[in-house]
Structure formats: C-alpha cells, structure tokens
Amino acid sequence: MKTLKIAIQKSGRLNEKSVELLKNCGLSFENYKSSLISPVSNFPLEILFLRDDDIPEYVQDGIADLGIVGENVIQETEVKVSYLQKLGFGKCSLKVAITNNSDIEQLSDLNGKSIATTYPVILGKFLQKNSIDADIRTISGSVEISPGLGLADAICDLVSTGGTLKSNGLKAFADVMSSEAVLIGRKGSENDILIQELIQRIQSVLRAKE
Ligand code: ATP
Ligand code: ZN
16 A cells, blocks of 8 residues: 655644644654654554755655645745645734834835845735835845844744734734645645545544634
C-alpha cells in the first residue's frame, strides 16, 4: 500500500497545533526532534517537518502529498495547490502599519512612500489593486523595527494581537489579507481515497471543537 506524506512546520507558531490536530485524528507518531521524517505507526502516512516557507512548493511538486501552512505563505509563493480544509488555528492578518506620528491618513498617502515587508508579492498586488505607487523594501525579518531605523515609512506584516506593533510605536493602518492555517494538497489529490479518509477525520475533530 502506498504511504502518504504530509508536511508540517518543524518549529514555530503552527507546529504545536498541527501536531495536536494530527494526534486528535488518532494518528500515532513522534513529534520533531532531530529527524526530518516521522512515520505514523497506525496509518500509511509519514510526517515531514519543514520550514513553513518550503511547504507550498513541496506540495506543488509532489514531494509531499499534503501540507499544513498559513494561507499567507501560499499566496506569497504563488503555487498551484488545492485548498482542502481550513483548520481554524494560526489566525492572523497581514496589515500595513504606520508610525504613531505618521502623516499618512488615507491609502493614497502611501504614494511615494517606502514599505518594508517580507511579503512583497502579496503587498505588490494590494498596491496595484489600489493604484498606489510605493517602494516595496523586501527584508527577511524584524520588519517592525524598520520605520524606527529610518529604513521605511510603513511596514506590511502579520498581526494577531497588535502587541508587537504597539511596542514598536506602530499602529495598524490597512488590512491586506486575513489568514489561517489550511490543509493543502496537490491539484487533484482530493480524489485520493486515503486523503479523503484523512480529511474526514480532520473534519470530525474540527466539528467536535465547535
Ligand atoms: P519558519 O522557521 O518555519 O520559517 P516563521 O518564522 O516563518 O517559521 P512563524 O512565525 O512560526 O513562521 O509563523 C508561522 C505562521 O503562523 C505564519 O506564516 C502565519 O500564517 C501564522 N501566524 C499566526 N499569528 C501570527 C503572528 N502574530 N505573526 C506571525 N505569524 C503568525
Ligand atoms: Zn517561515
């Protein structure tokens, strides 16, 4: 019998909830320690522990059959995958934020400004849709400190409680997208019987939580 592979985040905000969900589905396996792959002893499935950024491409390319990842990462990597199930955790919003003393008052005030982000693709589409000509500064992390350092006039970053914005003298200004963790599969994978079985188990776990 063939063995499916599901890619989940190795460590970070989605790891614990992803592991918990799969365990609640009755799957028996060890959480990530040092090995990248963990076999499930009671279902033909292997868990791959990866950086979240790599998950959409692994699924698109068929290295993993399934993945659990934030919608934000899927949109940013522009892969072609099937959305199989929203999972109800990892909820956050991608927002443009400005400094508390900023002179930016409406969206059009972003014209000519610089915006630091780790999400240049999503931000680029948002600016285009709103006919804004701003300078996107792509950086790899700690976006929230860039206005304070004089690197950018605004930022575009993930926000959940807003605590990080506040402690950096920033305030949310515009919503770009909202996101949560989703189960993705390769295009067409929804027809696979084993995948259908897993989706059904996930749906009953989610229903029991309601
Ligand atoms: P990795 O090492 O796997 O690349 P990471 O640092 O890119 O991890 P995390 O910070 O662990 O990623 O976030 C993983 C996902 O959790 C995000 O892509 C997003 O979908 C979700 N998330 C939920 N709330 C937040 C938040 N407040 N800030 C950032 N991400 C959040
Ligand atoms: Zn990441």
